[in-house]
Amino acid sequence: MANKEKTRYSDSELQEFKDLIMEKIRVAKEELSSLTQSLSSPNSNGTDDTAGTFKTLEDGSATLEKEQINQLAARQKKFIEGLEAALVRIENKTYGICRVTGKLIQKERLRAVPHATLSMEAKLNQRN
Structure with a gap:
C-alpha cells in the first residue's frame, strides 16, 4: 500500500531534527550562560555616588531585574531539558510521535517547536 500512513520518521529525518536540536541546545546554553x-x-550602573533616594530606587530596580533574570534562566533551563529529552526520543526512534494520538507530529510544528510531544490536534483538544 503506497498510501500507508507513516508511523515514525526515517533515520535521515531524525538526523535532520537531531542537528536542529543540537544547534538550539548550543544557542540556549549560551543564552543561559x-x-x-x-x-x-x-x-x-555606577550609582554609588548618587543621592540616597536614587540608591534605594536603584536597589529595588536591581532586585526586580534579578528576579526577572532568574525567571528567564529557569525557563531557559526547562527549555534545554525539553530539548535534551527530545534527543532521547530521537535515539529511541519515538521522536515526533504524538503522545496522545500516536500520530506523527507535522514536520513544520517540530521545526518550530522541536521538543513538542503533542500534535496540534492533541494540543488544541487539551483543556487546562
Whole structure:
C-alpha cells in the first residue's frame, strides 16, 4: 500500500531534527550562560555616588531585574531539558510521535517547536 500512513520518521529525518536540536541546545546554553553571568556580576550602573533616594530606587530596580533574570534562566533551563529529552526520543526512534494520538507530529510544528510531544490536534483538544 503506497498510501500507508507513516508511523515514525526515517533515520535521515531524525538526523535532520537531531542537528536542529543540537544547534538550539548550543544557542540556549549560551543564552543561559549569559543570564547566569549577569546575575553573578555586580550592578554596574555606577550609582554609588548618587543621592540616597536614587540608591534605594536603584536597589529595588536591581532586585526586580534579578528576579526577572532568574525567571528567564529557569525557563531557559526547562527549555534545554525539553530539548535534551527530545534527543532521547530521537535515539529511541519515538521522536515526533504524538503522545496522545500516536500520530506523527507535522514536520513544520517540530521545526518550530522541536521538543513538542503533542500534535496540534492533541494540543488544541487539551483543556487546562
